[in-house]
Amino acid sequence: MNRIIYEFTESVRIALAQIRANKLRSALTALGVIIGIVAVTLMGTAIEGINTGFDKSLAMLGDDVLYVNKWPWTGAEDWWNYADRPPLRPEDAVKLNRIISSSPDSELEFGVFGDSRSASLKSAGNSVSGVFTRGTTAGYARILTADFEEGRMFNETEDESARQVVVLGYDVAQALFPGRSALGATVAIHGQPFQVIGVLARQGSFLGLFSFDNQMVMPLGAYRKYFGIRDDNTEIQVKIRDKTHLDNAREELTGLMRRVRGDIPGQRDSFSINGGAVFKEKLDPIKKGIALAGLFVTGLSLFVGAIGIMNITFVSVKERTKEIGTRKALGARRVTILLQFLIEAVSICVLGGIVGLGLTYLMFAAVRSGMPSFPIEFSPALVVVSMLVSVVTGVLSGVVPAWGASRLDPVVALRYE
Amino acid sequence: MSPPAPVETRPVRPVGPLVIAIEGVTKLYQMGEETIHALRGVTLDIRRNEYLAIMGPSGSGKSTLMNMLGCLDTPTSGKYEFNGNDVAAMTDDELAEIRNREIGFVFQTFNLLPRSDALRNVELPLIYAGVPSGERHERARLALESVGLGNRIHHKPNELSGGQRQRVAVARALVNRPSIILADEPTGNLDSKTGVEILALFEDLYEAGNTLIVVTHEEAVARHARRVIRLHDGLIESDGHVY
Numbered sequence: 001m002n003r004i005i006y007e008f009t010e011s012v013r014i015a016l017a018q019i020r021a022n023k024l025r026s027a028l029t030a031l032g033v034i035i036g037i038v039a040v041t042l043m044g045t046a047i048e049g050i051n052t053g054f055d056k057s058l059a060m061l062g063d064d065v066l067y068v069n070k071w072p073w074t075g076a077e078d079w080w081n082y083a084d085r086p087p088l089r090p091e092d093a094v095k096l097n098r099i100i101s102s103s104p105d106s107e108l109e110f111g112v113f114g115d116s117r118s119a120s121l122k123s124a125g126n127s128v129s130g131v132f133t134r135g136t137t138a139g140y141a142r143i144l145t146a147d148f149e150e151g152r153m154f155n156e157t158e159d160e161s162a163r164q165v166v167v168l169g170y171d172v173a174q175a176l177f178p179g180r181s182a183l184g185a186t187v188a189i190h191g192q193p194f195q196v197i198g199v200l201a202r203q204g205s206f207l208g209l210f211s212f213d214n215q216m217v218m219p220l221g222a223y224r225k226y227f228g229i230r231d232d233n234t235e236i237q238v239k240i241r242d243k244t245h246l247d248n249a250r251e252e253l254t255g256l257m258r259r260v261r262g263d264i265p266g267q268r269d270s271f272s273i274n275g276g277a278v279f280k281e282k283l284d285p286i287k288k289g290i291a292l293a294g295l296f297v298t299g300l301s302l303f304v305g306a307i308g309i310m311n312i313t314f315v316s317v318k319e320r321t322k323e324i325g326t327r328k329a330l331g332a333r334r335v336t337i338l339l340q341f342l343i344e345a346v347s348i349c350v351l352g353g354i355v356g357l358g359l360t361y362l363m364f365a366a367v368r369s370g371m372p373s374f375p376i377e378f379s380p381a382l383v384v385v386s387m388l389v390s391v392v393t394g395v396l397s398g399v400v401p402a403w404g405a406s407r408l409d410p411v412v413a414l415r416y417e
Numbered sequence: 418m419s420p421p422a423p424v425e426t427r428p429v430r431p432v433g434p435l436v437i438a439i440e441g442v443t444k445l446y447q448m449g450e451e452t453i454h455a456l457r458g459v460t461l462d463i464r465r466n467e468y469l470a471i472m473g474p475s476g477s478g479k480s481t482l483m484n485m486l487g488c489l490d491t492p493t494s495g496k497y498e499f500n501g502n503d504v505a506a507m508t509d510d511e512l513a514e515i516r517n518r519e520i521g522f523v524f525q526t527f528n529l530l531p532r533s534d535a536l537r538n539v540e541l542p543l544i545y546a547g548v549p550s551g552e553r554h555e556r557a558r559l560a561l562e563s564v565g566l567g568n569r570i571h572h573k574p575n576e577l578s579g580g581q582r583q584r585v586a587v588a589r590a591l592v593n594r595p596s597i598i599l600a601d602e603p604t605g606n607l608d609s610k611t612g613v614e615i616l617a618l619f620e621d622l623y624e625a626g627n628t629l630i631v632v633t634h635e636e637a638v639a640r641h642a643r644r645v646i647r648l649h650d651g652l653i654e655s656d657g658h659v660y
Contacts, residue, residue, distance in 0.1 A: 003547030010544050017532050326528040329489060330589070331517020331545035333510045410489045414524070 036302030037356030135223020162221025325413030345398025353390030433465030521590025
């Protein structure tokens, strides 16, 4: 047992001495591994980033919220099936809530009607356009996933009296009132004065595309007055009680909505129920495809690096044939020699891996600070995985030459010049 | 050539138990179509505390016999027992083990690891023997002191003279207290003065009770041994004591 440990430490020592003695050669060889590891780990940060970004975004959409729309979010290529559905109306939400509150063991909690569009707004000195604007009722406060940076949501009184108040997303508030509080200020929307009563905390963006901070929310009455309601676009957001019962909730909601809308039995639903899960199903294969293709391409560069290691280990074995003979004469067993060259190959790979990982981290940090919304993520798991990949690469590329070295006939090896 | 040693004054020590017993050993090599009979039936006993020289022109089977004695190679046929163990039947790892514990090699070209200092070089057989590092350092240091290099233990081979390098190699051969020390042309790469020094060191080792086998083609080297075996065409031509 001791012998294995001594031989192992001796092998590590020899390997490091060997690398030190052949600095340039080792560096050039390691370069292949460095490039490979950088490629693989960058791919890893991208995949990780897409995954967490996706989950975060789903949470922002509300993973405990179902959406009742005229259109399904996915598979709308046969749009004519949906075109003559009657639009969703505020009364539908009122009716729905009445039924929900009268059935105590409902999986559903609350529904809120809303419409949305893009709008621009102005403050004294600044203006922002293309802001996602939602007109909804006071109940929206129960569905909103964001916290308030300052202020509050509009209340039922403000809602019912169509008061001209607005809640701004973080970025909107920052753009209009850089460096100061927006609370209480008046902004012009559609030429009409609205008072800012709340600012939402920063949320980030959905898959780096749609920013949740570039939005505003206003009472439905005020929205209707200045924008009108677009029938095709309305929706009812329904919060459910327990997101682990999503399927039950969806089923119950379908039944309730058929009642609300008066769909005759046998007739198809006059609405579509959408939600995070649908999105997930749709995007999962894409995510997997990106991951597989990316790992394959980056894996190739690692493979090229591995060939470099194998080559250099062959050279190293050849150069040191006589030394192998001497070691065997002095009592080195096959496994000792095998270990020695294997550890040499693995050491180069691990050193390359560490450098590669460091480079990846620097690139990650640079991208993070330059483009905060770019979906990449650097996790501790990535460190572990890339180290494992380095070791495995070293073993795979070193095993053939090391095996050859261990099988050398000591007589022949000692004679080698 | 080194000057003739003072043959008549050398003491001869009593020999001990049998270390090597070789009987009817042959070795065939296949060189393409041709079969080479490197050894054609060699019978030889070597006892503890002998000082033996093996001589012969090139092609006589001298190197093959040396490899056999050093357990680097196994015979094609015949019997080879080392301390009563059948070497012919051993696996590669068992051979490595016996080389490690029982045989100390001294090579013509020294075969030191160039990037390791003298101490590390001498420690190497102890590493393969599984000796813990504290004991390893101590034994390697003592071995280097015994060959007169106590003040050179941290020198790398390229910081040492040829004679000093061969002394390191001798210390390495000694360090695991082997049954035999097997030297292959130990003075072949040294000038005559340094060669004499190494032979004097061998004489000391012999006096201290070691068993020495020196393979050489130089009469002047062989003359230091107490017994000389001459090989010719794969057979022992003569086996005589020279005191």
